[in-house]
Amino acid sequence: MTPAAHDSGAWEWVVGLEVHCELQTATKLFCGCRNRFGDEPNTNICPVCLGLPGSLPVLNRQAVELAMRIGAALHCSVRPSIFHRKNYFYPDMPKDYQISQYDEPINVGGFLELPDGSRVGIVRAHLEEDTGKTTHVGGGGRVGSSEYSLVDYNRAGVPLVEIVSEPDIRSAEQARLYVSELRGILVATGASDGRMEEGSMRVDANISVRRVGSEQFGTRCEIKNLNSLRSLGRALEYEARRQIELLEAGETVVQETRHWDEEANRTTAMRSKEEAFDYRYFPEPDLVPLDPDPAWQRAVAASLGPMPADRRARILEVLGGTEASAQRDQVGVVVNQALDDLVLTAVDHGAPGSLALARAANEAAANPEAARRLDPKAFAQLILFEASGKLSSTQSKEVLGELLVRGGGDPEAIARAKGFEALAADALAAVIDEVIKANPAEWDSYLGGNDKVAGALIGKVMAATKGQADGKVVAAELRRLRSSS
Amino acid sequence: MLVAGELAGQIRRRERSAREVVTEALDRVAGGDAAIRAFVRVCADAALAEAEALDRRIAAGEDPGPLAGVPVALKDNLCTKGLETTCGSRILEGWRPPYDATVVERLRSAGAITIGKANMDEFAMGSSTENSAAGPTRNPHDLSRVPGGSSGGSAAAVAAGFVPVALGSDTGGSIRQPAALCGVVGVKPTYGLVSRYGLVAFASSLDQIGPLTASVGDAALVLEVIGGHDPADSTSIDAPVPRLSDAVEAGVEGLRVGVCLELIDGVARDVEARVREAAEALSGAGAKVEDVSIPELRYGLSAYYLIAPAEASSNLARYDGVRYGLRVDAPDAAAMNKATRTAGFGAEVKRRIMLGTYALSAGYYDAYYAQAQRARTLVTRAFDRAYAQVDVLLGATSPTTAFPLGAKVDDPLAMYLSDVCTIPSNLAGHPAMSVPFGTGDDGLPVGVQVLAPALGEKELFRVGGVLESLAPPIALPALGALGSVERT
Numbered sequence: 001m002t003p004a005a006h007d008s009g010a011w012e013w014v015v016g017l018e019v020h021c022e023l024q025t026a027t028k029l030f031c032g033c034r035n036r037f038g039d040e041p042n043t044n045i046c047p048v049c050l051g052l053p054g055s056l057p058v059l060n061r062q063a064v065e066l067a068m069r070i071g072a073a074l075h076c077s078v079r080p081s082i083f084h085r086k087n088y089f090y091p092d093m094p095k096d097y098q099i100s101q102y103d104e105p106i107n108v109g110g111f112l113e114l115p116d117g118s119r120v121g122i123v124r125a126h127l128e129e130d131t132g133k134t135t136h137v138g139g140g141g142r143v144g145s146s147e148y149s150l151v152d153y154n155r156a157g158v159p160l161v162e163i164v165s166e167p168d169i170r171s172a173e174q175a176r177l178y179v180s181e182l183r184g185i186l187v188a189t190g191a192s193d194g195r196m197e198e199g200s201m202r203v204d205a206n207i208s209v210r211r212v213g214s215e216q217f218g219t220r221c222e223i224k225n226l227n228s229l230r231s232l233g234r235a236l237e238y239e240a241r242r243q244i245e246l247l248e249a250g251e252t253v254v255q256e257t258r259h260w261d262e263e264a265n266r267t268t269a270m271r272s273k274e275e276a277f278d279y280r281y282f283p284e285p286d287l288v289p290l291d292p293d294p295a296w297q298r299a300v301a302a303s304l305g306p307m308p309a310d311r312r313a314r315i316l317e318v319l320g321g322t323e324a325s326a327q328r329d330q331v332g333v334v335v336n337q338a339l340d341d342l343v344l345t346a347v348d349h350g351a352p353g354s355l356a357l358a359r360a361a362n363e364a365a366a367n368p369e370a371a372r373r374l375d376p377k378a379f380a381q382l383i384l385f386e387a388s389g390k391l392s393s394t395q396s397k398e399v400l401g402e403l404l405v406r407g408g409g410d411p412e413a414i415a416r417a418k419g420f421e422a423l424a425a426d427a428l429a430a431v432i433d434e435v436i437k438a439n440p441a442e443w444d445s446y447l448g449g450n451d452k453v454a455g456a457l458i459g460k461v462m463a464a465t466k467g468q469a470d471g472k473v474v475a476a477e478l479r480r481l482r483s484s485s
Numbered sequence: 486m487l488v489a490g491e492l493a494g495q496i497r498r499r500e501r502s503a504r505e506v507v508t509e510a511l512d513r514v515a516g517g518d519a520a521i522r523a524f525v526r527v528c529a530d531a532a533l534a535e536a537e538a539l540d541r542r543i544a545a546g547e548d549p550g551p552l553a554g555v556p557v558a559l560k561d562n563l564c565t566k567g568l569e570t571t572c573g574s575r576i577l578e579g580w581r582p583p584y585d586a587t588v589v590e591r592l593r594s595a596g597a598i599t600i601g602k603a604n605m606d607e608f609a610m611g612s613s614t615e616n617s618a619a620g621p622t623r624n625p626h627d628l629s630r631v632p633g634g635s636s637g638g639s640a641a642a643v644a645a646g647f648v649p650v651a652l653g654s655d656t657g658g659s660i661r662q663p664a665a666l667c668g669v670v671g672v673k674p675t676y677g678l679v680s681r682y683g684l685v686a687f688a689s690s691l692d693q694i695g696p697l698t699a700s701v702g703d704a705a706l707v708l709e710v711i712g713g714h715d716p717a718d719s720t721s722i723d724a725p726v727p728r729l730s731d732a733v734e735a736g737v738e739g740l741r742v743g744v745c746l747e748l749i750d751g752v753a754r755d756v757e758a759r760v761r762e763a764a765e766a767l768s769g770a771g772a773k774v775e776d777v778s779i780p781e782l783r784y785g786l787s788a789y790y791l792i793a794p795a796e797a798s799s800n801l802a803r804y805d806g807v808r809y810g811l812r813v814d815a816p817d818a819a820a821m822n823k824a825t826r827t828a829g830f831g832a833e834v835k836r837r838i839m840l841g842t843y844a845l846s847a848g849y850y851d852a853y854y855a856q857a858q859r860a861r862t863l864v865t866r867a868f869d870r871a872y873a874q875v876d877v878l879l880g881a882t883s884p885t886t887a888f889p890l891g892a893k894v895d896d897p898l899a900m901y902l903s904d905v906c907t908i909p910s911n912l913a914g915h916p917a918m919s920v921p922f923g924t925g926d927d928g929l930p931v932g933v934q935v936l937a938p939a940l941g942e943k944e945l946f947r948v949g950g951v952l953e954s955l956a957p958p959i960a961l962p963a964l965g966a967l968g969s970v971e972r973t
């Protein structure tokens with residue numbers, strides 16, 4: 001028994017996650033306004049997404065298609081569905097109701113298999129519209145003390161898919177793994193850019209605790225404001241501990257919504273069940289039922305590319321099926337950062353898989369955007385140099401760093417320029433040899449102790465290598481040749 | 486009385502100019518509307534400019550369309566770009582929509598010229614046009630009486646002869662009942678036949694825009710112009726509008742007409758008598774007339790007063806003081822919402838928001854809203870059974886002729902009963918028309934209601950055309966006298 005398990009005794013966590021994902025559509029869910037992050041406030045707006053009197057929503061076909069792609073990737077079935085109105089007052093919600101799917105969502109009943117082999121059930125993945133964004137000005141940015149608030153409606157009406165898991169998650173690690181895997185799937189479907197930091201993926205967690213072996217659920221709390229995998233893990237750890245302490249002290253957990261305070265590293269109560277909004281859901285009369293025809297559903301399912309799990313399996317396969325856990329983590333990183341091609345191409349060129357994987361998962365993944373632009377053949381060549389001993393691991397990493405910074409290039413030339421190797425020495429020695437043969441008088445003079453001609457010889461080597469050689473390295477090599485002759 | 490079709494013909498043939506026609510309409514409004522108050526806003530300059538532009542196009546050989554130069558009044562819940570649209574409410578004071586409703590665009594591209602916005606019950610909630618922030622509209626036939634509502638301004642503008650055509654909206658009878666009380670033709674089309682884009686919503690699943698006109702033929706003409714699919718309204722029917730103008734002249738030979746007992750039970754004796762006479766007239770014109778009973782219609786009123794307020798409570802949430810219209814400042818957003826809505830909405834609107842909020846609340850939804858939807862289905866199925874027997878139904882539009890101002894303002898239930906005969910068609914999404922047919926014992930107009938199944942507009946207009954040709958004449962309001970009536 002691990003110390004942690006011992007400390008928490010016979011308690012078990014029961015966690016379900018709700019992940020909101022902004023869809024990468026060209027336009028918003030119910031109007032033709034651009035769906036784009038970061039534009040000047042209130043520029044992507046129209047009567048519909050401002051909820052002006054008389055305006056009406058029209059459903060975006062591309063959003064439905066992306067929702068179906070997500071559903072298919074999560075093994076859900078597509079059902080005839082309808083939209084509801086969720087009624088509550090908030091300044092950044094233009095109509096003071098949100099159009100959302102309620103008890104008849106588009107996708108139901110799927111699952112997500114995690115890299116550790118565990119499976120988390122998916123209750124539903126439904127479509128809804130996003131709200132605008134409020135900024136409280138003055139008074140420390142808090143709503144209560146601010147002088148005034150500014151609302152940006154560019155985000156109002158942006159399509160979201162909310163993915164609701166079964167309460168199948170049992171640890172912080174599993175929760176992080178779930179969100180990370182889900183992010184990979186959302187990116188792979190083309191539905192989302194998966195950027196949590198920009199808010200295009202947002203997570204709410206429901207957590208309760210119970211005695212191991214109990215079939216009954218405890219009273220749960222919902223935690224909001226989880227903006228990263230790190231805060232998700234920490235919030236769950238904190239909240240589980242809080243609930244266990246309450247129960248062990250003979251007290252009860254109150255069902256409520258709690259806010260994760262990142263700085264204070266704790267959750268605080270937002271509102272209890274009694275104070276919970278009555279959203280007065282009812283079917284949205286301005287929209288008609290959504291019933292995608294089966295041919296469309298089949299076409300969408302058939303157009304799905306490989307999911308992260310398939311790609312991990314492929315890499316493990318070319319690596320020779322090694323199941324070492326360290327390597328699985330590296331494979332996970334490579335797949336999440338979409339660097340599969342680097343590893344697969346390197347192996348294809350005869351490079352050892354484990355080395356290619358390590359460089360891709362560590363050095364390349366540290367600068368993922370540059371790494372995705374890298375020519376996989378250049379990466380393969382570099383790994384081959386390192387594998388053959390022509391570059392030390394330190395040198396190889398340095399050359400890789402240079403490749404990433406430059407956005408490409410020839411690894412051999414970079415290594416030579418840096419005066420690295422074996423490889424560089426071999427090549428440089430050949431050039432110097434030619435320069436000596438072509439300039440016997442200068443060489444004799446140098447051998448005779450005239451150091452002034454060294455500059456001319458170095459200059460000729462530099463010219464022959466088109467400036468790639470390192471002058472100091474050439475000088476050192478000339479001295480070595482003189483002393484050994 | 487002015488007939489839009491003839492007027493447009495004269496203008497297209499250059500026998501009269503649009504400018505002349507529009508100027509006359511504006512003069513009539515200037516002379517008579519101080520007493521009637523059909524308009525909350527007249528846009529004389531814009532109308533004259535449009536008329537002149539239209540005349541230039543005609544001079545250049547263009548044909549501006551079937552409503553060329555016809556002056557129209559628009560109910561003030563239809564969005565007009567740059568022209569204040571207030572729905573008879575303080576809460577929308579000063580709001581100028583940045584866009585035109587689809588029907589407004591279609592009227593314009595058919596050559597019609599908007600001369601103003603017509604008064605209405607606040608957010609179309611009412612049956613007398615007394616619930617307006619602008620004050621009540623009066624019935625041109627008797628200024629001490631209401632014009633009906635909620636499209637009372639539209640009905641009065643046509644009845645007074647200000648304009649031959651007005652648009653209204655009908656959620657539970659708001660076109661037909663004022664049409665009946667003012668002695669004009671009013672049509673509520675099949676749900677989805679006319680785009681709702683730009684109609685400020687009251688109850689989205691019931692609202693339909695339709696014409697109020699001086700003749701059945703004009704109603705057909707206008708419906709042909711404003712009807713038809715609109716991609717901006719998801720509930721719009723994707724089918725062409727039938728040629729209704731032809732139907733007006735087609736007669737009723739062989740048509741099966743059912744006098745719906747539930748739509749004459751309990752209505753005033755004189756109103757019932759006119760419905761019976763209308764049935765006889767149709768019979769004389771070759772229709773097969775029989776009595777039909779549809780007992781389920783009696784659930785209509787209760788179902789309506791749950792569904793309509795429920796949808797309204799949500800539709801009217803957006804008037805929160807944040808983005809447009811009235812704002813009453815307060816220390817925080819929630820207090821500002823409350824202060825704004827308290828000051829901006831009238832009593833009837835508040836009553837319905839509360840009714841609707843209650844009907845949708847957790848724990849009450851099934852007993853009220855869901856139950857009302859079941860009753861709605863029941864009404865629709867009952868209609869379906871009746872329409873297996875007959876092609877159209879006949880009944881009263883309003884239980885009485887126009888009632889005196891103030892008679893029902895303090896008795897909401899009595900006011901709600903004004904719509905008892907019109908509500909079932911809204912619940913079912915079916916078309917219905919009110920056609921003037923004689924007068925009551927008080928000499929005021931009576932409207933006979935013709936109902937048809939979904940997309941049964943052709944039958945509706947066949948019956949309407951015949952009833953119009955056989956109706957006893959109604960005395961026209963004495964326009965000359967209107968100007969001298971004291972403004973109240």
Ligand SMILES: [Zn+2]
Binds near residue numbers: 031032044048050157
């Ligand atoms: Zn928009």
